[in-house]
Amino acid sequence: MATVGSFALLCILVFSAFGIVAALIGCREETRRFAKIAQRAVYNCAALYVIVVGSLLYLLWRSDFNYEYVAAHTNRDLPAFFKLTSLWAGQEGSLVFWGFLLSLYSTAVVVTTRKKFPELMPYVSIVFLSTTFFFALLHVFVSNPFKELMMVQANGSIVAFAPPDGQGLNPLLQHWAMIIHPPLLYLGYVGCIVPFAFALAALITRRLSNDWIRATRRWTLLAWLFLGVGILLGAKWAYVELGWGGYWGWDPVENASLMPWLTMTAFLHSVMIQERKGMMKVWNVVLVALSFFLSIFGTFLTRSGIVSSVHAFAQSSIGTYFSVFLAVIVGVSAYFIIRRLPDLKSENKLDSIVSRESSFLFNNLILLGACFAVLWGTMFPIISEAVEGHKITVGAPFFNRINIPVGIFLLLLTGIGPLFAWRRTSSESLRRNLLIPTICAVVVAVLLSVLGYRDPYALMAFSVATLVAVTVASEFYRGARTRQKNTNENLPMAIFRLTMKNKRRYGGYVVHMAIVFLFVGFAGAAFNAESKAVLRDGEKAHFKHYTITCEKLEDVETPNYYAEKANLRVSRDNREIGLMYPEHRVYKASEQPTTEVAIHSTAREDLYLVYSGRSDDNQRAVIQIYVNPLVRWVWFGGLLFVIGTLIALLPDRFGWGRTRG
């Protein structure tokens, strides 16, 4: 099975190279023959990747410990489901999975767009196939998933070897969020290639009308959606599974995924300027190339561990491969952007500084400023070590100090920006539209501060969030009222039909509302509280308005792990809310200890209980108690984000299009 897989990997290497050559020839000739060969190379690579993934899954399923990857990431007693999902548990499988998703994406894009943009297709195929070729190089030469375990025998001969059992899957990965988080995140990363491929193709062929943007709008939005959901799922997993009480630690891997999302968000906004006024063409191409660069860079950061120590770079040659590929991306993009600068001239000028176009400029500035701060902070340990010779750490305090004010300002722009009309806004209309939201924002700030919630940044966040929420709600309300003048719909129906007729705009407003919820959830962290309780059977602990009674401490065993479990009865304000079971587990195969957190979540706050061990006399359990306000608002914001983006993604024919009213 592995030989089939290895052979398929070699074929991918060859076919993608072949396809690139064919596409290059196909660019110059009049018939579509060579371009079609390139397209078929894309399809063949996808089929080959299915074979590769199929073989690897087969080996994982059968626990064939002859193979290093299988032995390193699974064990016999691992639940079957996790044996399969360990496909993306380690570097080799992860990269195969990336390449697999890339091949599927390439196929889908080529199939759906080849008739509409035949002149662009050869170049689009080259971009897809070059990236496929790069990943195939990694699979074949650096990070082989089908590598066999070898052992040097006493007589010096090297022989294949299979341990009796594998090392098992990292228990932290045995969780539902961790199952869907990598695939979704990778779909987001991989998706960044689509707008880039079309932008580069448009640059090379000088077809720089807004066609390439229209072609890729939904693909871009889809990649952005996957990336955003992937990030949020990662946060959810960190919160529920890692058990340190938070959901975002500004870890290099987290930052790596956030950066392309920020640049894609900037692109989604500034592209509207290009569509309406034919401006910002150079900037948009730069943003698209930057997003693709950051997605490859993010993959590299995640998979290579370069940032925890600069020495990891030298040890693994995967760093060299990625650096070269990243340099090629920068070089090719820069070359074509500079060469085509005359074709990218703006068609118009801005009518006024007080316009939606110019507010998008500030939106871009803030988003890219935040992206730079994250990139700078993530890479600074390496820079500092190179300059000063000793290691330093750049952790959460740095990122929070910089990004919290930036984030609040971005939130403010989210509320004010839509009030600017296209082209020019009168200060009259601006004042009128801002009046009520500002009053609401001030009232909320004053109320909260009277009630005792006086953290300055949190107050700012809550009050600006109120401003944004009111402006978004009034956009829906006013639009619906205007509709109601001509139809006899009730308000909910009017809002629904309004949204369906302007999916892009109102879907976007739903996403803005999602941002409001997210920021309110983030601001809740300013009021986190914690405590510790040491309890034996029957003992109680009180914290804030909670009472926690230890009913029973027990020891549990399953095929997968041993556990110490606390059965805790919890009540709030003397009303019982139920039983919670925090645990401390040791997984048999990996001998790795983990904690299973118990969470009781309401809209107001989360009660988060961690079983952190037994006391010295082994009679009592040490329970860490965390009260985290407003965490649910983050997850709800995530849900709204998905809904809003899906609305914007819906095809125009769905719903009520442009037929009536």
Next chain:
Amino acid sequence: MASGLKARSLTAALCWIAVLLVAGAVTRQTQVVRAQSAKSDLTDPAQAARFIEITKALVCQCGCQQGLGECNHVGCSSAIPLRKEIEMKIRAGESDEAIIKAMVDRFGPVILAAPTGKGFDITAWVTPFIMIVVGLIAIYAFLRTQRKPRLGASQQPVAADPAYDEALRRVEGEIRMRKLQ
């Protein structure tokens, strides 16, 4: 809104805000949460708050890259002893600065969770803001290029183009026709 109504609403809103601000100042309500900490046995709220602040400023050395107060690796060989030590020092009355300095002396600057404000480290903090300022300047420069030329200059005489004139006449005629209908 009629401007009279607007002025009255605004005044009413401002009055309410003033009332609430005064009420807030008068009641001087303070946060009722007793600071405690989940990772130490400190019961005095001030000490617990200090513990949380100090551990936020330091990083666990076990390789998890998390704050000293956050690392929850079971049996962590770095976080657990270090937290105990910090707790002891707080009880002993040492100042925050002394505790942090002792940690830095032992482990080096790598134990600090964020770059200091001295020497090369200051570039960590300053560069993002410099970049944002650079971006603001770039936007300003761009906006200046967008200034429309003066009215006189834009009224360049259009080159005589009979096809254009004919089309213009036709359109104007149609507009007149529609207005009459």
